[in-house]
Amino acid sequence: MKIARYTAYGGPETIAFEDAPIPSPAAGELLIRVCAAPVTAGDVRLRSGKVPRGLGLILRLALGLRRPRVAPGMAFAGEVAALGQGVAAFAMGQRVFGLTGMTGGAHRDYLVIMADSTVLPLPDSLSFEAGAAFFFGGLTAAEFLIDRAKLAPGERLLVAGATGAVGSAAVQIGRHLGATVSATASPKNHDLARRLGAVDVCDYRTGTPPGPFDVILDVMGSLGWADARPLLAPGGRLALVTADLSEMLGVGLRPHRGGRTILTGTNKDDLSSMKRLLALHLAGAYSPILGAILPFDRLIDAHALADSFHKPGNLVVVMSTTVTDDRERVGTGGARD
Ligand SMILES: NC(=O)c1ccc[n+]([C@@H]2O[C@H](COP(=O)([O-])OP(=O)(O)OC[C@H]3O[C@@H](n4cnc5c(N)ncnc54)[C@H](OP(=O)(O)O)[C@@H]3O)[C@@H](O)[C@H]2O)c1
Incomplete structure (x- = not known):
């Protein structure tokens, strides 16, 4: 099977592919044939080591000083290709998704994960x-x-x-x-x-819709507290x-300011949060927006697109045997790249 790895911190060209044997699942594990994975x-x-100001050293201490020690790819959808001993909750061939x-x-053809x-x-x-x-x-x-801003019915967001x-999910x-x-x-x-549900929209280069707002979700941190x-x-x-390090420390020390509150943090990626999001989807509240879809062997191009921070929706790479559905896509005229 083909797997991607990071050779250094840097541009998309630091991604390399290598061949590896398909692993066998141990007791309690699933072998998953990966069909699609996002590039986020x-x-x-x-990959780049480019994080908001003040967080670069923390990232490198946690994840690798000279190159990311983490293998590429943080989410997947695919099919169960083998069951480890004692796994009863999944079946061979079952469609699954996860983190x-x-x-x-x-970012590989097969992965092993605890069931x-x-x-x-x-x-x-x-x-x-x-x-x-x-x-x-x-x-x-x-x-x-929901958890941090506690957005309530009737409020302005x-x-x-x-x-x-993030933004396309937040509007929905x-x-x-x-x-x-x-x-x-x-x-x-x-x-x-x-189409996602915004009642008024402005170009952030020229201004914002008129306030006041009960909640502002500042996705790129481009407004900040002052604006x-x-x-x-x-x-x-x-x-x-x-948020950069000084904003995080500032929020920690003084979250309440003049009757208003500033929030930040890193989101959880645990099973109960995943199940809640799935429940929102099944209730018709959320569907992921698909932008570009590229073949896995164009992972480097996918990273180059994601580097812009201007992609519509989500960018996904598909592994070679995946049957795909173009109807869900935006921003690329429904055509496959
Ligand atoms: N705290 C956490 O746990 C957490 C979790 C996930 C992501 N993040 C961070 O959230 C940010 C967004 O992630 P994403 O996946 O949504 O990225 P993305 O898919 O690349 O989207 C970036 C969005 O930001 C907009 N944008 C770019 N520059 C802007 C500016 N100067 N002012 C206002 N909007 C601007 C883009 O709009 P246009 O395309 O219309 O220009 C686009 O909607 C990243 O910095 C990421 O690291 C944080």
Whole structure:
């Protein structure tokens, strides 16, 4: 089988492919034939080492000083190819999706994962590509809006950066929670933001929709406290999905400011959060938005696209034997790359 690995911190060209034997699952494990896997902002940050100011050394101490020690690929959708001894919860050939998280290793043809960890049956409503795209932005949006900002029905939500992986999930989930959603996006993405449920959309280069907002989800941290503060209603919450070290420390020391609150953090990627997101999907509240879909052997090109931080929705690579469904895609005219 083919597996990807990082050879150094740097550009997409630091990704290399190598051949490896297909592993056998041990007791309690599943062997999964990977059909699709996302290339996310998290993959980009890990590969490049480019993280918000002040966090670079922390990343390298945790994940590798000279190169990322984590294998590429943090999420997957695929089929069960073999069952380890004692695994009864899954069947051969069953469609599944899940997270390898910071253990990585989803950018390969086959992976092994504990059957009782972060893997779930893939519902019929999701293709392999949509299953691959499902968790990254969705888990982040759900945790920031539901658990941290405690978005309530009738509140006004601004999603700043509304059409990438996190933003496109946040607009949908915000609307489902009963908020009135406004958005910022590049002009080419305004139609998408509206289709997702935003009632008004502005180009973030020229301004924001008029406040006040009860919650602002600042996806790229591009507003920050200074620009978001005048847009927040009394009791309002600014959720910084992307924050540098000084902002994180500032939030920790002084989250409540003049009757308003600033929030940040890293989202959880555990099974109960995954099940909650799946329940939101089954309730019609959330479906992942698919942008470009590339073959796995174009993983380097996929990273180059994701590097822009301007991709619509989610970017997915598909392994060679995957049968795909183009109907769910945006931003590329429905054509395969
Ligand atoms: N805290 C956490 O646990 C957590 C979890 C996941 C992701 N993140 C972080 O969240 C960020 C977004 O991730 P993603 O997966 O959504 O990325 P993405 O899919 O690449 O999307 C980026 C989004 O940001 C918008 N954008 C780019 N520059 C902007 C600017 N200057 N002002 C406003 N919006 C701007 C883009 O809009 P246009 O395309 O319309 O220009 C696009 O909607 C990344 O920094 C990532 O590291 C944090």
